[in-house]
Amino acid sequence: MSDFLPISHEEMTEKGWFYCDFLLVTGDAYVDHPSFGTAIISRVLEDAGYKVAILSQPDFRDEHDFTAMGRPRYAVLINGGNIDSMVAHYTAAKKRRSDDAYTPGGKAGKRPDRAVTVYSMLARRAFPDVPIYLGGIEASLRRFAHYDYWADRIMPSILDSTGADGLMYGMSERSVKELASNLKHGKKGADACKNIRGMAYLAHDAQELPFPAVECPALDDVLSSKADYARSVKMQYDEQDFVTGKAILQRHGKRVLVQNPPAKPLTTEEMDRVYALPYQRTYHPSYEAEGGVPAIQEVQFSIIHNRGCFGACNFCALAFHQGRYISARSHDSVIEEAKQIAAMPEFKGYIHDVGGPTANFRFPSCKKQDKHGLCRDKRCLFPNACSNLEADHSDYLALLRELRQIEGVKKVFVRSGLRYDYMMADHNDAFFRELVEHHISGQLKVAPEHMSDNALYYMGKPSFSVYEQFRERYARINQKLGRKQYLVPYLMSSHPGAGLDDAILLAEYLNKVGYMPEQVQDFYPTPGTLSTAMYYSEIDPRTMKPVFVAKTAEEKAMQRALLQWRRPDKRPIVLAALKKAGREDLIGFGKECLVRPNRGEKPPVAAKKPEKPAKKAAAPTRTPASGGSAARKPAPSKKGWAKSKRKK
Structure with a gap:
């Protein structure tokens, strides 16, 4: 020991x-x-x-x-x-x-x-x-x-x-x-x-601070005002950059919370030293009698090669915890760890993952970040890939090729998050082709989260059209290689901003492509995310505009059930959801229907779906308090954001 x-x-x-x-x-x-x-x-x-x-x-x-x-x-x-x-x-x-x-x-x-x-x-x-x-x-x-x-x-x-x-x-x-x-x-x-x-620490005053500081709304303010809470979260996010970030003050009664600026990311040499320390790569032997620690199974033969994520989805705490700047280990460091793994008695030849928060990020998204920091009010991949983005997988691909050559290694998988929108911004097919050929086993898991552009806007994810292009490209590469491999999308229900109409839109799409997820993740409001601030305040901190939020158990159950409409136990909930949304046209015997009547039961008579309005039609009036039809939902206000594909 x-x-x-x-x-x-x-x-x-x-x-x-x-x-x-x-x-x-x-x-x-x-x-x-x-x-x-x-x-x-x-x-x-x-x-x-x-x-x-x-x-x-x-x-x-x-x-x-x-x-x-x-x-x-x-x-x-x-x-x-x-x-x-x-x-x-x-x-x-x-x-x-x-x-x-x-x-x-x-x-x-x-x-x-x-x-x-x-x-x-x-x-x-x-x-x-x-x-x-x-x-x-x-x-x-x-x-x-x-x-x-x-x-x-x-x-x-x-x-x-x-x-x-x-x-x-x-x-x-x-x-x-x-x-x-x-x-x-x-x-x-x-x-x-x-x-x-x-x-961060608590002080009796904010005098003689070693760093420039800004002050966000105090505890008493955020307790009494949801708008102040949304503003406080936005300010906290704005300062989470190691180049431009200031200290943040937040008064807690007679004391002041002081958060110093973020730590500087480790250099490649410093990361290499951290990962070269004498880890035993397993649980303490005293746990053997109890059957060990299950969590080790997912990571024992996996390698972390990077940190940070400039994707910065609103529901993810990575931007607030690790930050958006990318740090990476050297090839030599990763290969040395792989050799240690290959020498382990339990190793069967399969490196389970070479990843991190986002597997295919190996360097900052653009060159200016070292000197000027990350853009405060812009995202690298949202709503579209930034024109300054350097989408290049060549270094990651070279690393994977080196790992495949290590004696004793049969297969190197990539299982942690892959940003498919970043892959689509790289017009060289080399990484995509070798990923499909060498680094997945039967299926590739990615996270479009939704297919309603309205819902994706509030998630901070790109338009669904990007995922569709990725899906088609994945199918083409598999066809060229003579492979039959599947794409498994992670999906989320009940995210702030998403209503019944968004869930129905996603259900229609899943019906069209013939896929029903075995599991659907309900949005989970954990501390430290922009989406959680939306959930509580019903305000988008980015714009300070109202947001519809599904909060009741009934609303959440309906959205989740719609994504699994084929399950018999979900049928009553799906029926109730379709009737509530005025979408009885999806109850019947046609290919597009989500629910079929029971034997001897006639489908309800529903009015025809209204025709899709002309492209130049005026935008409908929006009321953020409703989760029903699309005509009553708050619309994304970002310039250039893709128009919703939902049928009116």
Whole structure:
């Protein structure tokens, strides 16, 4: 066990340790793999010369487990795990999950709800005089006053509710080393955070800040005004750039939350060093008796080659957490990791993924970003690919080719997110062709999310026509190669801005192409996304215009059922949805019908669908409070946005 960091007093003794410098508390089981934030931060600190002990999934009924390894010399570091503890516990319908892939044996219940908050309180009780610093996705996305879906209300910064001394947001290798150095040199509490990018803390005033700052609406303002909440979220997004971003202030009563500007991304050389640290690439041996940790199965033979995502979909927290700037590892670093994987006894010859947040991004979207940062009010791929976008897969393709040549490697898959719109912006077919030929197995999964341009606008996704072009190109390449492989689209229902008419439009399309998804993801309002701000405020933070939001269980069930209209158990809901939307024309025996009457039952008599209006017809009046017909929905206002294909 000496190759793992210690998880008990006995293991500390085996290493000859009488104390630890940092106690790292996590809501996950201890998995020493670079896909786990706990592994990376602990190894980075170890590499910097510090002793780190891991306290994984402690008993949350009292502080006994916290004191078992003794008082840490510098600080307690706390994260909730690789995913938010509330997302780990609850579905989008707020139903309790029956398992937890990040727990030994996949058992649920080993971590508390709001794990970071509970662990922080226990740590404070165990060590009243030891600083506490938060990190990981759960804390990062709750650093400001935020809407909490599970409590259905605005909650203050997690720093306010936990009493922690500071918080590291985003990717924290730089931040944690600077924090450790400040603590080692005698700085305490929030003072140790003040000069560090990528950190947030609470202060009694906003005087003598080391960074230029802007102030967003205060906690009291966002509690009383949904418009102020939408404005606050937009300001927070605007400053998440390491070149142009300023510190952000948000008043919480008599104190001020200070978020320092984002940390600078790691260089290629720095990323290479992080991923070359001595990870064991598996879970701690003590979990073997319980059946191991299921989460390792997806990542044990996978490689992360990049960070960041300039796609920046509104429902995704990546832009707020990792940022939109792309960092990447060198080919040598990735190949060395692949060789280590190939030498593992359990390896069967298949590298499961060479990816990251978005697999096919290897460099920033344009050259100006290093000096000028990312555009504040523009997206690289939305609503169309920017004219400055450098869509080039040649480096990624070269990397995949090198990996295919490694002895012992039979197949290299690409399974994590591929941006098909970025692939379509690259007019060279070489990557697309080799992806289809060498790097998928029977099916390719991509995420158009919807086919209604109205819904896609609110998601921050490109027009559906881009996906259709991609689908046709995929089919052509498969035909040329003599392959019969499938395209599996991920779809989302009930996203803010999407109503019944959008769901019906998508159902009609799925009927036309002969596909029904086995699973449909309901929109899940997690902290830290623009879409969650839309869900709560019913305002689009980008434009400050009203947005229709499906919030009731009935509305959500109807949208979800429409995408799975063939399932017999969904029939009553689909019928109710079609009648509510005035689309009885889709109940009958024709090819275009979504529901067929029962035996002996006549289809309802429905008025003919109105003819499609002339192209120059005036736009209909829009009322954002309705989720019914398209004529009553708020329209995208972006110039050049593709017109909706829905039939009037």
